[in-house]
Amino acid sequence: MAPSVLLIGVGGVGSIAAYTLQSNGAVVTAVARSSYDVLKKDGFTIESCDYGKVENFVPSHVYKTAEEAMKEQGPFNFIVITTKNIPDVYPVEKMIESAYNKDTAIVLLENGVGIERSMFKAYPDATVISGVTMISSTLYDTTIKHVGPDNVSFGAFINPSIPKENQILKAKEFQKLYYNEFNKAKYDENVKFIRWRKLIYNGAINTTCAITNVDVGRLEMFGGMDKIVRPAMKEIFAISKADGVNLPEDIMENMIRSDDGEYYPPSMLVDIRKGQYTEYKIILGTALEIAKEKGIPTPVCSILCDLLEVIQMRTMEARNRIELPEKRPLPADNYKIEYKY
């Protein structure tokens, strides 16, 4: 029987993952929110540097919630999460509650370090696979523009409560399912290394661009790269070391130079400009939790994270997730913000 995959989040990354897995023989059941109607009607047009032009792509099955998907198509061999990871708004572990069982491996095809923590907390017997991709792919309306190859690595986040071998086997099994001649998906057991390497960029550059509302090119020309990004990067580098990862020193300079020649707007800046939530928690928040545990000082990154938290709350108000009283409460009122969903 063909392996079955539940895929949550059909955006730029998710669509390519869905197309890849389906082309490779898996049955892909997708949970889509904003793109549900498009997928139900004509599907996506994919313009891909890896796969060429694909018209009317639709996953094997499409549902609005994981609950419905589970009821009609479950259980699954894998749950692949490619949606934005915003634990302060909708925790991913909660999203898959109805579809989870211990024989279904979870694949987190997402940014950030420490993102497996909340998963293991919610599902202590879970097999959780890390997926890190350097892909550049964006959904515009009904078209996926995939311009940077899906250079992706998979490996197991090791759950100490269950046998290690099974987790490694599952990760290798998924890598095989995802691999083809176009993406050359890799198995790489150095999950932490890969994640921290990407965080050197995301934790320092992506965050600062989002706060100042300028792209990477402008950030450098306006002095922010030297004054803010470099000290922030050094802090993240120090946390990664304390977390047992030995990144090469020149990774910092390489990341700073990685968008050379381009006024590139990184993902969190794009989110801010669209009025959307940012992944600041998994991109910086969890790294700072690790820093705290290890006793690494993070004066710059902490302030960046605190500023992004305030900005996230501002977005929550704009998106009607919270509503403030008409008159500003006094401290004596002990007012607590209520979340609507």
Next chain:
Amino acid sequence: MAPSVLLIGVGGVGSIAAYTLQSNGAVVTAVARSSYDVLKKDGFTIESCDYGKVENFVPSHVYKTAEEAMKEQGPFNFIVITTKNIPDVYPVEKMIESAYNKDTAIVLLENGVGIERSMFKAYPDATVISGVTMISSTLYDTTIKHVGPDNVSFGAFINPSIPKENQILKAKEFQKLYYNEFNKAKYDENVKFIRWRKLIYNGAINTTCAITNVDVGRLEMFGGMDKIVRPAMKEIFAISKADGVNLPEDIMENMIRSDDGEYYPPSMLVDIRKGQYTEYKIILGTALEIAKEKGIPTPVCSILCDLLEVIQMRTMEARNRIELPEKRPLPADNYKIEYKY
């Protein structure tokens, strides 16, 4: 002969200053940029908590530049500067170049600490008077809404190169010229004390609101007051101490509570929302220069200031003060940003 005043900047603060001085018997020559046409036509309507409703207020004379004003009305007893102080865009000392002479005292009715430094550098023989007001007054179109009383203090910034007594006399003379039963303008020689006290608010709260784009009420409810403002305030408090000023400890809590009950948007936030330049340099930059001289660590305030610098450059681009090359320059290009004015 009536004392003559050249007043630069006819906005919320400047209009009340002009009205006050003129009512008290001075001849006020105003230099207006954006409000020039209104003043030449019907003048301002002033709705003032101190003076009631005043229609068609126009200063004694109105010009577009200090140069024209000087040619036709100069020399002056005082030059009063109430324009926004943005040294990175148009240094105030440059603005008054043509109208300055050593017998004309300069009154800086502006925020910030260390703002006298650039003045003494440009005019080593200058008498420079500090004016700090707690006024709340805003220009909307052709109407000045003056809602918080003009609680103002004057005193001399002591210039060590010229006799001290003359400077004190000049400051007292100006305070008398400004004083009336409505504003009760004070003479206060503790110029630094007053300025640092206000900077406790402005350097920490005003800056953080501007960066996060939320008002004071939201900043507190969203967690920014505790996580960002309090540590920033402690740094400013430490700098003020090192600068020889003994503010009371509870000034910090008092400033945090000073807008209680109001979702108050402080000035820099208003500037950001209007797409205008912020006074981040005189509100935080000069304080940080002093911190550096005195060896006071400022991890939080330095990052806030660096972020505001990037944001200021973004505003410069939006206002066409700078123009960037179409393709992002490489480090090897040694590209330098050119300022158009």
